[in-house]
Structures are given as structure tokens and as C-alpha cells.
Amino acid sequence: xxxxxxxxxxxxxxxxxxxxxxxxxxxxxxxxxxxxxxxxxxxxxxxxxxxxxxxxxxxxxxxxxxxxxxxxxxxxxxxxxxxxxxxxxxxxxxxxxxxxxxxxxxxxxxxxxxxxxxxxxxxxxxxxxxxxxxxxxxxxxxxxxxxxxxxxxxxxxxxxxxxxxxxxxxxxxxxxxxxxxxxxxxxxxxxxxxxxxxxxxxxxxxxxxxxxxxxxxxxxxxxxxxxxxxxxxxxxxxxxxxxxxxxxxxxxxxxxxxxxxxxxxxxxxxxxxxxxxxxxxxxxxxxxxxxxxxxxxxxxxxxxxxxxxxxxxxxxxxxxxxxxxxxxxxxxxxxxxxxxxxxxxxxxxxxxxx
Amino acid sequence: xxxxxxxxxxxxxxxxxxxxxxxxxxxxxxxxxxxxxxxxxxxxxxxxxxxxxxxxxxxxxxxxxxxxxxxxxxxxxxxxxxxxxxxxxxxxxxxxxxxxxxxxxxxxxxxxxxxxxxxxxxxxxxxxxxxxxxxxxxxxxxxxxxxxxxxxxxxxxxxxxxxxxxxxxxxxxxxxxxxxxxxxxxxxxxxxxxxxxxxxxxxxxxxxxxxxxxxxxxxxxxxxxxxxxxxxxxxxxxxxxxxxxxxxxxxxxxxxxxxxxxxxxxxxxxxxxxxxxxxxxxxxxxxxxxxxxxxxxxxxxxxxxxxxxxxxxxxxxxxxxxxxxxxxxx
Numbered sequence: 001x002x003x004x005x006x007x008x009x010x011x012x013x014x015x016x017x018x019x020x021x022x023x024x025x026x027x028x029x030x031x032x033x034x035x036x037x038x039x040x041x042x043x044x045x046x047x048x049x050x051x052x053x054x055x056x057x058x059x060x061x062x063x064x065x066x067x068x069x070x071x072x073x074x075x076x077x078x079x080x081x082x083x084x085x086x087x088x089x090x091x092x093x094x095x096x097x098x099x100x101x102x103x104x105x106x107x108x109x110x111x112x113x114x115x116x117x118x119x120x121x122x123x124x125x126x127x128x129x130x131x132x133x134x135x136x137x138x139x140x141x142x143x144x145x146x147x148x149x150x151x152x153x154x155x156x157x158x159x160x161x162x163x164x165x166x167x168x169x170x171x172x173x174x175x176x177x178x179x180x181x182x183x184x185x186x187x188x189x190x191x192x193x194x195x196x197x198x199x200x201x202x203x204x205x206x207x208x209x210x211x212x213x214x215x216x217x218x219x220x221x222x223x224x225x226x227x228x229x230x231x232x233x234x235x236x237x238x239x240x241x242x243x244x245x246x247x248x249x250x251x252x253x254x255x256x257x258x259x260x261x262x263x264x265x266x267x268x269x270x271x272x273x274x275x276x277x278x279x280x281x282x283x284x285x286x287x288x289x290x291x292x293x294x295x296x297x298x299x300x301x302x303x304x305x306x307x308x309x310x311x312x313x314x315x316x317x318x319x320x321x322x323x324x325x326x327x328x329x330x331x332x333x334x335x336x337x338x339x340x341x342x343x344x345x346x347x348x349x350x351x352x353x354x
Numbered sequence: 355x356x357x358x359x360x361x362x363x364x365x366x367x368x369x370x371x372x373x374x375x376x377x378x379x380x381x382x383x384x385x386x387x388x389x390x391x392x393x394x395x396x397x398x399x400x401x402x403x404x405x406x407x408x409x410x411x412x413x414x415x416x417x418x419x420x421x422x423x424x425x426x427x428x429x430x431x432x433x434x435x436x437x438x439x440x441x442x443x444x445x446x447x448x449x450x451x452x453x454x455x456x457x458x459x460x461x462x463x464x465x466x467x468x469x470x471x472x473x474x475x476x477x478x479x480x481x482x483x484x485x486x487x488x489x490x491x492x493x494x495x496x497x498x499x500x501x502x503x504x505x506x507x508x509x510x511x512x513x514x515x516x517x518x519x520x521x522x523x524x525x526x527x528x529x530x531x532x533x534x535x536x537x538x539x540x541x542x543x544x545x546x547x548x549x550x551x552x553x554x555x556x557x558x559x560x561x562x563x564x565x566x567x568x569x570x571x572x573x574x575x576x577x578x579x580x581x582x583x584x585x586x587x588x589x590x591x592x593x594x595x596x597x598x599x600x601x602x603x604x605x606x607x608x609x610x611x612x613x614x615x616x617x618x619x620x621x622x623x624x625x626x627x628x629x630x631x632x633x634x635x636x637x638x639x640x641x642x643x644x645x646x647x648x649x650x651x652x653x654x655x656x657x658x659x660x661x662x663x664x665x666x667x668x669x670x671x672x673x674x675x676x677x678x679x680x681x682x683x684x
Contacts, residue, residue: 139416251457254412258452259472259523260445263437273462348462349507 001345001352008341012334019330020086024067027319032059035319038095070323084320091324096316097309101324104309109328110199111180112298112305116290118202118221119228123286127233128279131240135275136267138245146237153234158227162300165223176222178301185216224301228294232286239282240275247275276347284340291336292329358426359530359563360386360409365423365433367401367408370416374636378404380587381423383662386531391557391564393578393595395571395610397632401587402567406533410444411435427531446476449524453536455516459508465492466504469523476527491522494559495552514545518552525556533565538573546570550577571614575599580668583607586633586643589662593669603671603678605648642674650675652682 036053044050054060056077058069073085076093084092091101134146169176181189181201188194188210197207202221205214247253248271256270257263293307302308306325313321345352367379379401386392394402407413409425409432425432432443444450452458460468469491470484479487485504492500495518508516517537524532534553538546550573557564566577574581574595581598583591583606591604602608609628630647633639642648645655654674662670663683676683 249414251452251454252460255450255452255458255520256460256471257412258410258444258450260441260443260475261471262441270460270463274460349464350461350509353507353510 023326092320094321096318108306114200127236134241135244243275287336361426377635377638393574393581396584400584445472448531449529454540495522
């Protein structure tokens with residue numbers, strides 16, 4: 001088991017090198033002229049000015065030279081400050097957001113994490129429960145309903161669903177709100193009477209004993225949670241159902257029944273643990289999806305998460321920020337794959353003991 | 355008068371498939387006495403496994419459906435039992451061993467846990483008692499270092515060892531009937547012999563009745579006292595094992611026994627084989643299901659299905675033709 005984890009950990013640096021190469025390489029498809037726009041304060045007067053900037057920032061240098069500079073950092077020719085340097089843990093300075101990329105991540109990621117934490121439990125528990133129940137009651141009413149739902153859920157666009165929620169729960173009922181927090185909470189946080197232990201607003205509110213703040217945070221979270229759960233459930237129902245149906249046909253399930261076990265135990269103790277393997281794989285990509293930023297959901301509900309930040313940067317051709325966010329998402333991907341691998345070993349002795 | 359341990363009457367099982375209804379079992383009747391071993395032989399798809407799975411209601415329903423028949427186990431009808439009553443019979447009084455030991459054990463559960471389940475369930479053992487008994491059972495079926503091996507998972511056992519585990523698990527609650535559904539088919543020949551010997555030894559020690567499903571006539575000869583031959587969802591011949599091998603009467607049985615290689619046989623002769631294919635059972639056969647492949651076939655065989663008929667020496671056969679003379683039975 002320890003060997004298994006160590007082997008996986010040794011792979012991490014290699015994966016990281018691969019991730020940086022791919023992301024950097026892809027952004028090189030933007031030509032030097034396009035990338036130079038980032039460094040221009042005003043509309044350029046002539047071609048000479050553009051060429052000057054390209055030369056100044058080395059945007060036309062060979063790929064590997066630029067890649068190396070990005071990895072190790074480079075002195076900004078104007079301010080004279082060291083900028084970037086992925087190897088130094090710096091992702092450069094975002095000119096569109098007027099702050100270092102690391103700071104954007106530091107400010108925005110807790111919001112995304114907060115949302116992900118509150119989404120992951122309803123998403124997994126309800127999704128898996130529905131899938132198992134549908135499989136056990138194959139072709140009966142619940143199964144038919146779950147299958148119809150699963151088709152609608154996967155094909156119904158997130159932004160339409162999100163807008164419907166906004167229209168109903170915000171515009172009409174005023175129960176739930178878009179954004180991250182109400183103004184009074186924002187003022188409270190800046191007043192210094194509210195300690196930020198984790199930067200996750202819901203958790204901090206509980207740690208401060210401020211249930212009014214917690215409730216306010218939740219009111220802002222519920223609509224994105226509903227949206228994310230709604231689309232993810234559809235996928236979980238589909239995968240869990242088919243995996244469960246396959247498992248229920250296995251010989252060892254017949255063996256369990258032939259031993260006289262309660263049908264409940266046949267399903268929960270014998271079939272379900274075996275049916276979980278593909279779901280664990282899917283959980284990995286769900287976690288990446290939730291933590292890497294859910295761009296559309298965050299945009300619809302004006303939720304200041306990392307996905308919205310990345311989308312804003314990309315819309316303004318902020319190559320530096322997009323690169324930083326890309327690497328960060330890559331890191332999340334690698335970590336969550338590691339978690340999935342470990343979970344695999346945990347539930348499947350054939351992985352653990354070989 | 356003591357009744358039979360198991361008395362199956364007119365059992366009929368069908369499966370609804372997209373291609374049509376498959377009439378897998380078409381009115382099977384047989385008896386099993388206490389401590390007796392019945393061999394059930396027939397080619398793949400003849401309904402032997404489905405018959406036995408139907409008894410314990412282990413066929414998936416739907417698409418499967420038991421449409422008629424009774425199965426009296428010590429006087430109680432298994433077919434009419436509620437799921438809850440059936441649960442107490444399964445594993446407790448009638449146990450099953452399946453064909454493929456590689457897939458019939460749960461891969462993510464330790465052998466110990468799987469062994470202990472029926473003990474706790476049917477006999478109310480505490481975890482400690484169940485563990486002790488599991489070790490005894492594993493030792494009884496010849497698993498060395500049983501105490502340590504309880505913690506292992508199925509993939510750490512070989513195929514033969516897994517089948518031993520399956521047998522130990524089936525016999526955990528001292529059932530009166532053990533149904534073995536082709537338990538040696540997926541194993542190497544040497545392992546097959548070991549498993550057969552093991553079951554014979556356990557039968558002597560525990561005295562349970564056995565239904566041994568197989569398509570291996572050699573195994574039947576060594577383990578069974580009585581043999582039922584199935585074809586097309588019917589039992590077409592039934593006799594004590596020696597009588598059947600010495601005096602097979604149904605054309606299908608004659609063909610089966612004739613297609614066995616003989617060690618004493620002189621020279622190189624091609625093995626006999628039965629022409630044609632087993633029937634597709636999309637309709638319940640009205641005529642003899644074997645008639646399209648039969649050398650003795652008469653006009654009557656194509657219009658009317660013969661019933662099992664006693665011909666003496668505890669020998670029953672379902673055929674319109676007396677194959678010893680070649681003429682139609684009166």
C-alpha cells in the first residue's frame with residue numbers, strides 16, 4: 001500500500017512537467033503580436049511600437065527559451081522587478097486584474113472550495129442513491145423516472161437552468177441571492193471583528209459563532225449548489241445505474257442470494273461496493289471540475305470563484321493569468337487523481353495487494 | 355409414510371427475451387431421497403441449471419418466470435414460498451455451488467467474511483463462533499493454514515481452492531441438499547478429480563443429498579446413484595447410474611454414451627456424434643424435441659411428445675420407440 005502511494009507520488013513531478021509543457025505550448029499558438037496586446041497601455045501608433053514591445057518582452061524568441069524564462073522568472077524591463085517563475089512558486093503578474101496571479105488564486109480559490117465542499121456531499125450521496133435504487137428497481141417506475149431525469153439533466157443547459165433559478169428564487173421569491181455575500185457581511189469582514197481562519201466563509205462563520213453570517217453565506221450558495229447538483233446527479237445516476245446493473249448480474253451476487261442473505265445486504269454489502277469502482281473514477285473528474293472552477297455556474301450567479309476569474313482573464317487575452325490558472329488546475333487534477341488512485345486501492349483489494 | 359426429501363412436479367420456467375419467450379424448462383418432475391446423489395446431465399441450454407435455480411427462485415425475475423409446478427421440500431412447496439421463507443431455505447437447508455469459482459466469490463470481501471455470513475444468518479453464531487467454525491470448515495475441505503487464509507481475498511486463492519471455499523461455504527449450515535451446478539467444468543482435470551473426491555468424502559461425513567449438474571458423464575458415473583438426462587427442457591430418461599450406462603434406452607442417451615471415447619477400443623475410429631443442433635425453445639415443444647435429430651424417428655414422434663414411462667428396474671424413459679427392438683412402443 002505504502003509502495004503503491006510512493007510510486008504514484010514519484011510520478012507527480014513528471015506529470016507536472018508534462019502539464020506545464022502542454023499548457024505553455026498551447027498558448028504559443030497565439031502569435032507574438034496577439035500576446036503583445038497585454039503589455040500595451042494605449043492603442044499602438046504604428047507597427048514599430050508593437051515590434052518594440054515584442055522584442056522588449058522576448059515574445060518572438062524560440063519556444064524553449066520562452067518556456068525556460070517562464071519557468072525561472074524574468075526581470076520586467078519596465079519596472080525592473082522579477083516576474084513569474086513557476087519554479088519559484090510565482091505565476092507572474094496579471095495586468096488585467098492588477099495583482100499577482102498567485103493573489104487572484106489566493107482570493108478566489110477559497111470561494112470555489114466553499115462551493116465545492118457544499119456541493120460534493122449532496123451530489124455524491126443523492127446521485128449514487130438514485131442510481132442504486134434505479135438499478136435495483138430496473139424498469140419499474142422509479143427507474144423510468146430516474147432515466148428520464150438523467151437524459152433531461154445531461155441535456156438541459158446549465159445557464160438556462162441557472163437563469164430559471166434566478167428568476168424564481170431571486171427575482172420572484174427573494175429567498176436566495178446571487179453573488180458571494182451581502183454588503184453587511186463584507187463590511188463585517190473588513191471591520192476586523194470577524195476572524196478569517198480558513199477563508200471559507202461558511203466555515204469561518206461557524207468558527208466565529210456567527211450563524212447570521214453562515215445563513216447569509218448559504219443563501220448565496222444554494223442556487224449554484226442546486227445547479228451543480230442537478231447536472232452532476234444526472235451523470236451519477238446514469239453511471240451508477242449501469243454499473244450496478246452489471247454487478248447485480250455477477251455470479252457472486254447469485255452466490256450471496258443462494259446463501260440466504262437479505263436482499264438489502266445482497267445489494268448494499270455485495271453488489272454496491274463492487275459497483276463503486278467506475279464511480280470513484282468519475283468522482284476524480286467531478287472534483288477537478290468543481291475545484292478547477294465551474295465557469296458557467298459562477299458566471300450566471302456572479303459568484304467570485306476561480307473559474308470566473310480564469311474566464312475573465314481569457315476573455316482579455318491575459319496569457320500570463322491563463323497560464324497560471326492552467327497550472328493551478330493541472331495541480332488539482334494531479335492531486336485528485338492521486339486521491340482516486342488511493343481510494344481505488346482502498347476499495348479494491350486486487351489493486352491494493354498486487 | 356415418510357415423504358421424499360424433494361419432490362419436483364411439473365416445473366415450468368420461461369424467459370421473456372426480445373426475440374421471444376424461451377421455454378427453458380417444460381414440465382420437469384423428479385424426486386430426491388435423503389442422502390441420495392442425483393446426477394443431472396444434458397448439453398448446454400437443455401434446462402438443467404435453470405431447473406435447479408428455479409427451485410431456489412434464483413432465476414432473475416423478470417425476465418424469468420416460473421409458470422407452473424411444485425417443488426415439495428419435506429412437504430413444503432418451495433415455489434409457493436414467500437421471499438422471506440425462501441431465504442431461510444437458501445443456504446440453510448438447500449445450498450448451491452456454482453460453475454465458475456473465479457467469479458462466484460465476491461472479489462472485494464475477504465474469504466472469512468463471506469464464510470461467516472451464512473453462519474451468523476442461519477445459525478445465529480457470534481462473530482467469534484463464526485470465525486472458529488469457518489476455520490474448521492476450511493480445514494475440512496483441505497485448505498492449509500485456514501486461520502491465516504481467512505483474511506485473504508478470493509484473488510489470492512487458486513481456482514481449485516476457491517471451489518473448495520465455495521463447497522465449505524455451502525456446507526456451513528449443514529444443508530440437507532447440496533445443488534452443485536457444474537462445479538468441476540471450469541477446473542483442470544486433476545483438480546476436477548480432487549473436487550469430486552472431496553464431495554464424496556463430505557457426503558460420507560455429513561450425509562446430505564446432492565444434485566450434481568454436469569455434462570461430464572464420467573463424473574456422473576463416479577458420484578451419482580441415479581441419473582436424470584435432460585433434453586429441450588424435459589427429463590427424457592431417468593435410471594440408476596449402472597442401469598443407465600448398461601442399458602440406455604432413449605436415443606439421445608444412447609447417442610451421449612456412444613460419443614464417449616473408450617480406452618479399450620481397438621484401432622482409430624472416429625468418435626460418434628449426434629447430428630444436428632439442440633432445439634431453440636421459442637415454442638413449447640408439442641412433439642418429441644429430439645425427433646429432428648433421431649435415427650429411430652417414427653411418424654408419431656413428430657406429432658406427439660412422449661411422457662416419462664416406467665419400463666422396470668426403476669428406469670423411466672420418454673420415447674415412443676422401444677430402442678431395443680426398434681419398433682414403436684405399444
